[in-house]
């Protein structure tokens with residue numbers, strides 16, 4: 001049974017931290033660098049200060065707005081001396097919207113900063129930062145999917161992204177990150193929510209542009225009634241939607257599927273199961289695939305694709321003539337990938353497997369020489385340990401795709417401790433104007 005405490009009480013015996021009051025007066029500070037989340041970093045005496053919107057080298061006037069870790073968060077009041085790398089943010093919503101935090105940074109400088117963070121993360125694990133290549137930048141206007149927050153008010157619908165550290169929603173008229181047809185759908189998405197969501201409700205709406213039309217999933221408090229279902233049908237027809245589903249109490253319900261949503265990887269079509277992972281942009285997926293193919297140069301024969309998802313890499317690699325064995329925990333993805341491989345007669349088998357609890361290891365790795373893996377943000381701890389074991393000694397090449405430099409560095413350390421060498425890291429930035437970065441790394445053994 002959980003113990004209940006008065007909200008104001010503290011556990012007995014724990015020393016209380018002295019409360020330091022926030023400085024009330026504006027402060028003029030010099031920004032020395034950018035923190036991992038893209039905030040400008042300065043010092044007020046000994047105290048670190050995190051300033052959203054400030055750039056290295058700038059002198060800024062700020063006001064403390066709260067505590068952040070061991071330091072202070074501060075609101076930018078004025079840039080007194082601007083960095084040469086400061087640019088005019090192109091989006092009209094930039095000052096209010098929490099979707100992007102780095103639009104004021106010149107693209108080349110943003111790319112260099114992300115590369116530096118990646119290099120520091122590798123260095124901290126004793127890995128060679130010199131293997132990091134320049135960043136491949138996937139520009140704005142390329143996102144094929146987005147999740148919007150919405151709130152149904154009495155007279156209108158507010159739909160967009162949450163403001164920074166807030167539940168307030170910026171009512172978006174446009175989003176420069178999105179493919180133009182997805183941004184153009186914003187007014188119609190508001191119309192859909194207005195037609196089916198009760199006044200006072202709120203939730204998320206995820207939209208993916210597929211080859212057969214938009215695939216939508218709308219949070220709803222209850223299963224829609226007949227009138228709402230009719231409105232959904234009219235909306236789907238008017239906007240040539242592929243599928244509309246609802247998430248009710250955390251459970252997905254398909255409502256209408258005029259056309260099965262299809263996505264394509266290097267020309268190979270696959271059904272998109274509801275709520276399945278998909279790379280955020282087609283251009284990004286192409287860049288990752290090109291980097292994976294390059295990292296496989298010199299290898300031949302069968303390969304494993306671990307965390308294969310719908311087959312972003314597995315299907316094209318099987319199309320290159322490689323025999324591929326894919327593994328992923330999502331049964332709907334494995335079913336869709338297996339169907340696509342069969343229809344295309346590609347040498348690919350796909351298996352449902354939880355690689356965190358049950359990595360491919362021991363005798364199963366006998367005779368495996370090449371492995372591609374693309375884990376979620378949590379990384380592939382157990383799987384990399386298995387590859388690093390003596391039983392995995394036949395594996396000579398590992399190509400790892402990662403969306404988290406921190407867990408990548410941890411797993412890379414495990415592989416290197418098991419006899420691999422980190423040869424190359426290609427950073428791919430599918431998340432411009434945010435601190436996120438993906439990468440493709442090549443490891444060789446022996």
Ligand SMILES: C[S@@+](CC[C@H](N)C(=O)[O-])C[C@H]1O[C@@H](n2cnc3c(N)ncnc32)[C@H](O)[C@@H]1O
Pocket residue numbers: 277278279307308309310311312313327328329330333353354355356357374375376377403
């Ligand atoms: C970053 S996605 C990559 C998918 C695919 N490679 C792609 O590019 O589309 C990570 C994948 O890991 C899968 N996954 C998450 N946890 C897993 C686990 N414990 N075991 C196996 N697969 C898992 C997800 O279903 C997802 O497909």
